[in-house]
Amino acid sequence: MKKYRPSEEVDFVVIGSGAAGGVMAKQLAQAGFSVVVMEQGAWGAYGHEQDYNKDELINRFPSEEDKLISDPKTQRNTFRRNANEKAVPGGHSYGCVVGGGTVTYGASSWRHLPYEFNEASKFGTMAGTGIADWPVSYEEIEPYYSQAEWEIGISGPNIKTPLIAPMSKPYPCRPLPLKSSGALIQKAAAKLNLTVTPNVAAIITEPYNGRSGCINCGACSGYGCQVKARSSSAVALLPYAVATGNCEIRVHSYVREIAVDGSGRATGVTYFDKANNNQEVFQKAKCVVLSANGTETPRLLLLSKSNRFQQGLANSSGLVGKYLMTGNGGGASGLFADPLNEYKGAVTGAAVLSYVPNDVKNRGFYGGGRMTARGQMSPMQYGLAGPHGAPSWGAGYKKALMEQANRRLTMVNFISQLPVESNMVDLDPDVKDAWGLPAMRITTTSHENDFKAMRFFIDRSVEILKAAGATQVWADEVNDSKGGAHARGTCRIGNDPKSSVANKYHRAHDVPNLFIVDGSSLVTGGRNHPTMTISALAYRCADHLVKAAKQGNVTI
Amino acid sequence: MTDSRRKFLLKSFSASSAAWLAANWPAEVAAAEKAQAMGAFTYFTREQAGEVDAMAAQIYPTTDTPGAREAQVVYFIDTALVTFAQDKQNIYAEGLKDLSSRTGGRPLATLSADQQIQILTAMEKTPFFKTVRDHTIMGMFASPQHGGNYKKIGWQQIGYDDSLNFRAPFGAYDKAEGTW
Numbered sequence: 001m002k003k004y005r006p007s008e009e010v011d012f013v014v015i016g017s018g019a020a021g022g023v024m025a026k027q028l029a030q031a032g033f034s035v036v037v038m039e040q041g042a043w044g045a046y047g048h049e050q051d052y053n054k055d056e057l058i059n060r061f062p063s064e065e066d067k068l069i070s071d072p073k074t075q076r077n078t079f080r081r082n083a084n085e086k087a088v089p090g091g092h093s094y095g096c097v098v099g100g101g102t103v104t105y106g107a108s109s110w111r112h113l114p115y116e117f118n119e120a121s122k123f124g125t126m127a128g129t130g131i132a133d134w135p136v137s138y139e140e141i142e143p144y145y146s147q148a149e150w151e152i153g154i155s156g157p158n159i160k161t162p163l164i165a166p167m168s169k170p171y172p173c174r175p176l177p178l179k180s181s182g183a184l185i186q187k188a189a190a191k192l193n194l195t196v197t198p199n200v201a202a203i204i205t206e207p208y209n210g211r212s213g214c215i216n217c218g219a220c221s222g223y224g225c226q227v228k229a230r231s232s233s234a235v236a237l238l239p240y241a242v243a244t245g246n247c248e249i250r251v252h253s254y255v256r257e258i259a260v261d262g263s264g265r266a267t268g269v270t271y272f273d274k275a276n277n278n279q280e281v282f283q284k285a286k287c288v289v290l291s292a293n294g295t296e297t298p299r300l301l302l303l304s305k306s307n308r309f310q311q312g313l314a315n316s317s318g319l320v321g322k323y324l325m326t327g328n329g330g331g332a333s334g335l336f337a338d339p340l341n342e343y344k345g346a347v348t349g350a351a352v353l354s355y356v357p358n359d360v361k362n363r364g365f366y367g368g369g370r371m372t373a374r375g376q377m378s379p380m381q382y383g384l385a386g387p388h389g390a391p392s393w394g395a396g397y398k399k400a401l402m403e404q405a406n407r408r409l410t411m412v413n414f415i416s417q418l419p420v421e422s423n424m425v426d427l428d429p430d431v432k433d434a435w436g437l438p439a440m441r442i443t444t445t446s447h448e449n450d451f452k453a454m455r456f457f458i459d460r461s462v463e464i465l466k467a468a469g470a471t472q473v474w475a476d477e478v479n480d481s482k483g484g485a486h487a488r489g490t491c492r493i494g495n496d497p498k499s500s501v502a503n504k505y506h507r508a509h510d511v512p513n514l515f516i517v518d519g520s521s522l523v524t525g526g527r528n529h530p531t532m533t534i535s536a537l538a539y540r541c542a543d544h545l546v547k548a549a550k551q552g553n554v555t556i
Numbered sequence: 557m558t559d560s561r562r563k564f565l566l567k568s569f570s571a572s573s574a575a576w577l578a579a580n581w582p583a584e585v586a587a588a589e590k591a592q593a594m595g596a597f598t599y600f601t602r603e604q605a606g607e608v609d610a611m612a613a614q615i616y617p618t619t620d621t622p623g624a625r626e627a628q629v630v631y632f633i634d635t636a637l638v639t640f641a642q643d644k645q646n647i648y649a650e651g652l653k654d655l656s657s658r659t660g661g662r663p664l665a666t667l668s669a670d671q672q673i674q675i676l677t678a679m680e681k682t683p684f685f686k687t688v689r690d691h692t693i694m695g696m697f698a699s700p701q702h703g704g705n706y707k708k709i710g711w712q713q714i715g716y717d718d719s720l721n722f723r724a725p726f727g728a729y730d731k732a733e734g735t736w
Contacts, residue, residue: 054720057698061640157736178736180727187729198736217720226720338728339715345726379697379716384690393615393680393689394673398623405714406727 002034002245006283010034011549013269013285015255015300018100019531020518020538021291022233023148026240027542028289029247033549036283037238037247038271040254041096044068044103045224046234052224056380059223068104068224070096076433077295077440079482087428087441092483094293098249099234101293101485102531106221106347107202107230108414109154110370110529111145111165111536113356114138119524123358126366129447130323130419134523135495135504141536142168144543148535153208153231156200163195163353173205176214180340181349181373181409188467189352199348199372202231202531211235218344219378256280256437258288258304258313258514266514272435287513287554289545291538294324294487294519298425299440301491301516314508314516319501320491321426323419325525327486328446329479330454331371331411332461333388334470339406342375348412349373355460356527365452367416370527371460375409388474409470411461414528415454418447419489446480454478488530491520506541513554517541597630599637599645603663605630607652610664611685612692614672622709624692632695632704633688644687651684 004010011033014024021037029035042065045051053059053066062068070093079090095101115122117134125131146169148154155173160166175198182198189196203225206213214229228235241247252274259267259282268284290297298321302312312320342349352371360366377385383401386392388408390400423445427438446454458475465473494500497509506521508514517538519530526533548554597605612624612633624630637645658675659667667675679685695704697711699718705711711718725731 055699055701057640057694057702175736177724177726178730178733179724180729180731182736183729183733186733215720216722216724216726218722219720336729340727340729341715341717342726344717344722379711379714380694382714383693383697383710393692395617395619398616398619402621402713405716 001242002248004034004036004248006281009268009284009286010036011285012036012287012289013038013283014289014291015269016100016291016293016296016518017098017238017249018095018233018291018293018518019102019534021100021289022102022237022241023535023538024289024291024517024542025247025249026237027539027546029241029244031546031550033246035241035247036285037241037249038253038255038269038283039098039249039251041070041098041251042067043251044097044099044234046098047239049224049228049235050226052226054217054219054223054226056219056378059219060380068095068097069093069222074434076431077442077483078428078431079442081443081445083422083443087431087443090442090483092295092440092442094295094485094487097234098238098251099232102202102230102232103224103234104222105485105531108348108372108529109149109156109200109202109532110527111167112138112526112533113165116524116526117141123366126418126449128420130421132419132492132494132499132523135493135500136537136540138165141540142166144536144539145532147539148532152202152236152535153204153211154200154202154532155205157197159197161195161353163356164197171200173208175199176201176203176205176346177216179342179345179349181342181375184336184409184468185350185352185373185464187469188464191467192464194352194354194464197351197353199346199351201346201348203346204229204231209236214346216345218376220345221347221376254435255292255300256303256435258290258300260304260306260308260313260511262308264308264511266511278435287515287549289515289517291518293485294490295425295440295442295483297516297518297520298490299427302427303437309510314491314501314510314514316510317498317501319499321424322421323489323492324423324425324442324444325417325419325488325522326442326444326481326483327525327528328415328417328450328454328481329413330458330476331413332458332465332473332475333408333410334465334468334473335388335404335407336409336468336470337407340375340409341406342409343377343406347374347376349375352464355457363456365449365456367418367449367453368527369413369415369453369457370529371411371413371457371464373409374412377408388472409465409468411464413457413461415450415457416527417450417525419524420447425487425490442483444480444482451478451480454480486519486528486530488519488522488525491516492523493521494523505544506537515541515545597634599634600630604648604652605634607655607664608633608648608688610672611655611676611688612695613665614669614676615689615692616696621713624696626706627696627704627709628706629692629695629704632698632702633691635703636691636694641691647684647687651682651688654682654684655679
């Protein structure tokens with residue numbers, strides 16, 4: 001792998017190696033630019049994926065080098081429901097390894113629907129929300145979705161329905177196999193007149209681009225993939241970036257500031273080098289790409305204060321960190337007479353698409369959701385959570401645990417969430433992270449409309465499980481999320497510098513050589529399946545950036 | 557021993573003991589494993605092991621099928637307390653004292669099953685009981701390489717197939733349907 005000296009001014013520093021960072025690194029390196037990717041996590045099993053651990057206990061208590069996900073004890077964060085509360089220690093975490101969250105995610109890879117790019121003009125806005133049109137239309141982004149799907153490796157059904165965004169090319173791989181979840185939900189769908197499909201996933205089902213298809217091991221979400229079937233950035237993108245000889249991935253490098261000069265241009269990044277006693281290092285760069293995820297990206301901008309940017313970098317709008325959407329949920333579970341063995345294979349067994357579109361008139365709320373059926377629970381997780389409606393230990397526990405094992409199916413729903421300005425990421429005034437920097441503080445309560453949506457999807461979940469023939473069904477509580485890997489909206493793109501952080505090509509309105517592309521770029525939240533859209537935005541951003549940079553003008 | 561297992565055992569030791577363990581590796585772990593095979597413990601005294609074993613046997617009892625005792629959960633916990641659950645040593649030390657005061661100093665296992673359940677039910681909100689409960693369940697369902705789940709007893713009871721290369725059909729309902 002190519003190595004650069006920090007004093008050497010590289011063309012691009014990319015902060016983050018996940019869904020967006022992986023795309024940016026590959027596209028920029030392949031175009032001939034020098035690139036350093038900053039990753040605060042470790043290598044994981046990059047390049048020797050067969051060593052990914054499949055032992056549940058070890059996965060739950062990983063060694064420092066084996067950690068794949070951030071640790072709220074180190075990457076400390078706090079949480080509060082609203083600005084009047086004092087924040088308490090939070091449990092927010094995200095992928096933290098070369099490849100970011102794509103190394104361990106469930107891998108759902110749905111496109112946004114065309115109307116999810118212009119909701120304000122198509123459906124109108126709503127008091128108390130920041131619903132706005134994106135500066136990019138579906139037609140503009142469509143080719144980049146296809147490019148992402150084919151380069152990354154996505155499997156899915158090739159069905160034409162208004163419930164799925166129109167595609168100029170089919171998915172490159174056939175869908176994941178039918179599981180009992182799919183068979184049961186199809187049965188319910190026939191009674192309730194619903195559309196059910198296999199899940200669209202960044203998991204290849206047959207040999208593709210030199211990688212093997214999924215072997216259904218079942219140690220999937222939360223684990224690294226030992227056969228490289230999960231199309232993470234670490235197997236589908238970064239090796240191609242490194243192979244150019246132009247790209248260095250620098251692990252254990254925790255960026256604490258994007259530096260600027262007197263004219264307001266970014267000059268590089270300051271980071272803690274873990275391998276070197278957390279010494280501070282400055283990496284010079286002509287241009288900085290920020291892809292640190294929907295929560296760390298705004299935090300880093302807020303941490304990058306200077307005389308010129310006293311409210312944090314790229315924050316003249318005051319919107320850095322605002323309009324946070326973390327995702328919310330709520331569903332139901334049911335027991336079936338015969339074994340489902342859902343713990344094998346990919347985590348999501350089937351998707352119900354019928355409630356994706358808006359139907360304000362009949363449902364009484366704005367938005368929609370994609371329902372998924374899954375039952376995956378690994379043995380320890382199942383034992384610790386315990387059987388439903390049973391004691392937590394003793395003979396009654398054991399009896400119910402054995403009876404319910406492998407017979408539970410859960411509807412997990414991915415529901416729209418409205419952007420609300422007071423939902424945000426900012427810096428905690430009191431708590432510091434393990435590096436002594438102000439901890440991330442998350443403030444969020446879903447809009448009242450979204451609670452109606454959650455209750456609607458809980459009711460639909462109960463209905464579907466009953467129609468599928470469950471012998472017993474129980475509803476979840478509404479789940480107004482407190483954080484997690486689906487964070488979006490905190491550096492929204494837009495045409496007006498007063499109401500957005502970056503422009504339609506992801507250039508920060510305030511800093512000509514800073515590009516912000518990841519979950520934070522999303523203007524509205526879609527149906528809480530953000531990754532494919534993040535990938536497509538990154539391909540589009542990179543395309544534009546390469547053209548501009550080749551003309552010697554990354555300021556566009 | 558697999559490399560991941562070795563790293564796992566090493567990981568939760570403090571800096572100094574990790575260095576010590578690395579220097580004494582693998583003799584020390586080999587000795588601990590041999591000790592277990594001979595019915596000896598690494599962390600617990602015999603008396604402590606007896607109390608924890610009795611608790612585990614009530615938490616996940618032997619019924620018409622094997623329980624925590626047959627799955628050798630106490631050995632899992634014994635290893636846990638010097639590895640990933642090292643920070644729980646005090647909870648065990650304090651909790652075992654508390655348990656002893658509740659049994660009047662008699663070994664838990666010498667009381668009737670009803671008496672044992674009564675005592676443990678009175679303790680079930682304590683950090684000690686909750687920790688032993690979780691460790692017992694982990695010992696039932698973690699990989700046998702960690703000392704419990706002897707001969708995959710736990711996995712068999714919940715129908716868990718640990719093979720990594722798995723082919724459809726998954727369960728009863730897709731078997732009937734075939735494919736999408």
